[in-house]
Amino acid sequence: MKRRKLLTLSAQTVLASLMLGKYTKSHAKPVLKTGLVLDDRFVRHFINPTHPESPARYQVIKRHLIAHHITDKTMPIIPKIDAEQWLSLIHSPQHIELIKMQQQEKHRDALLATAGVLAAVDAVCGGQVENAFCASRPPGHHARNTGQEEGFCYYNHIAIAARYAQQQYGRKKILIIDWDYHHGDGTEWAFYSDPSVLYFSTHDMFAYPGTGFPSRIGEGEGEGKGFNINVHLDCGSNDEDIINVFKNKLLPAVEVFKPDLILISAGFDSRQNDLLGCFDISDQGYVILTQMIKTLANKHCQGNIVSMLEGGYNLKGIASATTAHIIALTK
DSSP states (O other): OHHHHHHHHHHHHHHHHHHHHHHHHHHSOOSSSEEEEOOGGGGOOOOOTTOSSOHHHHHHHHHHHHHTTTTTSSEEOOOOTTGGGGGGGTSOHHHHHHHHHHOHHHHHHHHHHHHHHHHHHHHHHTTSOSEEEEOOSSOOTTOOSSSSOBTTBSSOHHHHHHHHHHHHHOOOOEEEEEOOSSOOHHHHHHHTTOTTEEEEEEEOTTSTTOOOOTTOOOOIIIIITTOEEEEEOOTTOBHHHHHHHIIIIIHHHHHHHOOSEEEEEEOGGGBTTOSSOOOBBOHHHHHHHHHHHHHHHHHHSTTOEEEEEOOOOOHHHHHHHHHHHHHHHHO
8 A cells, every 4th residue: 555655646746747847838938039030032022123122121131130140049930831821811802813913923922921920920929939020021011902012012911910810819909010111001901990909100191102190090989999090200200209209109008908919010211311211210219119119018918029021221221220120129
């Protein structure tokens, strides 16, 4: 009896240890805080030799990240294989078919960018990393259901990611922050009457696409009204201007909304000296914005952020700003 009792206690101890090990593993912090989507297929998308949305955008970012050892401090994320089935979360079958008909390669390349951000959502929501950045192209925040390219965009990757996170991971309330110089009219369109997504955009409303007026706050009493925040910034706006907007408009809204996940449309055409923008935001400005967003994420959603590249057409500037942003994410 004594021997049997000892064996039973030993078995219980082993079982308890295994259960504790499983619990500890599933709740442990990731070894690397930040995931990074880099895929050399992002260079395939090509329009013409003088087009600002060029393969060089990805190439210069990758070189800069390697030179600053960012790839050593981040977890590589491979784009999701079955991404096409998720396009319909935002886009109509007609839109998708028309994009395919125009040129199969454009569909293929835009789909890869969607695949990248969905894989990043998997990694973040699955607990592999706290946050992630996608160095993908082409961008997506102008895409709606027109059946054609809108502002270099074919599919709205970040909007698809928001719906994907809701459906696959139960992240009910999504905050999308868009600091691109251009208003993300496609993202606003996707969620304009949806109270489960808070869309916050800083931009120049007089630039392309001529949307993003502050009076556009969402629609539907008790529905999407108040969940769309557009902030116009004048040409020449600098770090202090955009930081003050985040403090005075974003932070109070987030305290009420309390997001389950934060997505960033990281457009670096709002950086100083961009070819298609006229703001004067520095790399340090993006670092401060990233730190502010991380504080919100740590308070409301376990630090979970997925950021993806939108605009940015000064090659030296986009490489420097992207690197500063990712370093801030890794801290």
